[in-house]
Amino acid sequence: MSQPPSPQEKHLNQARTSLQQALSWYTSFRRHWNYPPNLDLQAAVRKDLQTLKAALEKLEQNVIKIATFGLVSRGKSAVVNALLGEKVLQTGPLHGVTQWPRSVRWTPASGKVQIELIDTPGLDEIEGEARAQMAREVAYQADLILFVVASDITRTEYQALCELRESQKPILIVFNKIDLYPEKDRQEIYQQLQTWATGKAGENLSEVLSTDEIVMVAAEPQPVPVRVEWPDGGVTEEWETPPPQIEELKAKILTLLNREGRSLLALNALFQAQAAEANIAKKTVEIRQQEAEALIWQYAKYKALAVAVNPFGILDILGAIIADLALIRALARLYGLPITNYQAGKLWRTIVISSGGLLLGELFSSLIIGVGKSAAAVTSMFENPTALTIYGGAALTQGGIAGYGTYAIGKAAQVYLERGCSWGPMGPSTVIQDILAQIEPNTIIYRLRQELL
Template sequence: MTRASSASPADDARGGAVAASLRGLLDDPSIPADVRAAMAEDFRRVEHMLDRLENEELHVAVFGRVSAGKSALGNALLGHDAFEVGVLHGTTTRADVARLDEAAHAGLVLIDTPGINELGGEDRERLAFEVAEVSDLIVFVADGDLTREERDALRTLSATRRPLLLVLNKADRYADDERDGLLDRLRDHAEGLVRREDVIAVAARPAGREVIEVDAHGNERRHRELPAADVAALKTRLVAIAEREGKTLSAINAGLFAGRLTDQLSARIAATRRDVASRTIRQYCVAKAVAVALNPVPVADLLLAGGLDAAMVVQLSRVYGLPLTRSESGRLVAVISTQLAALMGAVWGMQLVSSALKGLSGGLSVVVTAAAQGALGWYATVLIGRAAEHYLVAGKSWGEQGAKRAVADIVASLDRDSILREAREEILKRLKT
């Protein structure tokens, strides 16, 4: 049954915009297959959130310390045993979900989470926080004054920007004045995190009491009586929040998750592209270094190097989804080379000397100059590749400070000696084979 919502047209519009954003994430063809596979669980969450928005559901995470009575509270709200209840620590080892049957008109769905403080239960605690993060509302269950661990958890959950209700369970264990004093302490602990009216006392599973019945003949019969659960105040509060704010909360929280996922996707895609770009640059480093080192024709080695640089930039532009034509790539290489020549004239002078040396010696000096010239060609390729990568990452732009500053920063950021050493080792190894 769908929720009878008092949502405004603005809420409907917000929900529609968030749903469209979620569908866009699911259907985005630009997300690489390996990134999508690595983040499969996140995409499943997106699918679940989309279902929640379309079905107008409000997901409520029941959260708290081990044995505080989270599962019992969920069962009391539902009116039947949907969640496993036990006396041993760690009864709940995964997140269980059940619709709040008696409030189905409000689209409430309960999520029972593992306890936060079980010894050796780090994975369960992490799961609990993950569930809370993708829920719309959190019910934090305590059975007494808050421990330091519970106060820390409450602050952490508050940082997820989800509305919080703080519930004092097992309230039947206290006399009226004790219970009222304890509620006041809980409100003080939760100041600024939970509204005072959202600190509520319940008895999800009241303790049994011994009852003595006397029949007409004066015979006594003793038996234990289990009082009914007292969760009406909490249930009323949940339904009221769902009816008044449910659609808005669902849309806002789904939007927050979609925003975080988009940031994570962008970071993962950027990292993947950097890895592919690094492999591409290295491949061209090897090709250029060997070609330059072994080409016996004067100046032709430099012309060949320029062609390889242009081809590399074309490949990098495809990696970053901003394809360049061969002529565009050549112009970009020319811009970068001009800036490098201004910064490092001595390096390019050595290249020219080595190239000319080949002509004067008829190619006999190749063995002598191969490693040195090849290493310089390798280094130049790294510089051109990184500069082109900077240009592409910025959306085909050098930024406000222009190409000169961008190229200078790249030169300064690279360890020339280690690059040249690696290049010489690789070239010598390949010459031997």
């Protein structure tokens, strides 16, 4: 009898299903129904479709990406080499050996997880927007961030750490080069780092960091003199390089990944899909704006005419609601955004309620005027000229109100369709919310939950 999937496996399966569904929909020629293909739109969303494909491939490969950040000469490359157990990346005393992000694959001895380590240039080497853009792009891809320091945290490092925090990814602070400090100084710096993590002078990172996420290492220890005594009684002094002190960081990473690595992988892929779908929706709404405007006016005119000529008040209300729902579905088809009849009805109710009573007033006015119009219609059957005049005035007024209401519904629906494109039953936003609701309290993801929601 097979065992039920673990929570992490369930999260991974949910994310995989969500991305497969999104990719299937957005790459389908049928998503725009009978509307002709728009070459400008296809070109505009190509990069976002590639993002969806890459996110799904990352899930299928089950590879965790860990990115190292820090200022120049903090030993980021040395930390990567120490984790790998061999010198793959160049290190040295020169100011900033690493000039661009580099990736290397790390398979820990346990073999349970596949890890891609990403080494980055010093954050103070690249100027202005170029630095920020590089950091955003690498952090966007990463599932976990290692922020390497070599002393008490500086103002520049604190600002860089706050910028990385905006990526909403788990962060470990790696206090490197501890071999350069006496034990007393080392502990003082460690305590200062803990102070930064738990709050200092109104500026703190406690929402995403705890003291458990600060690790001390010596990734590339400096050579030390060793006294050598020879059999002939001679004594010499040689320089010997101690092995890296990296086991605590290795254990911390592997414990974290075994406990919540696949959940991190699932959430990161879903956030990438969420952003890609939002971009697709935004570009679609912009490029098809003219067609959408014509569609909204068409429904507004037809609804106004139908309500005006219909003599029965109650049917006016039902017909108006049906027309509004049909408009929402028609806009979704024009944009090629997934929406069901139930979701269209839910969206209509949301728009009516959020309009601050304006559209509710339209329905109420339509009902009152419709009743008067129906009474006038009944009276006019007995050839009362005054009743015919009342009927005509009521019909024009009600038709105008109905047409305006549909136009308002259409314009509001454009905004809601763009913003809510990922909120379907298996949409990324829905699955993200579901996963975060299941997370255990003693995890990094749980501390990030408020920022992720």
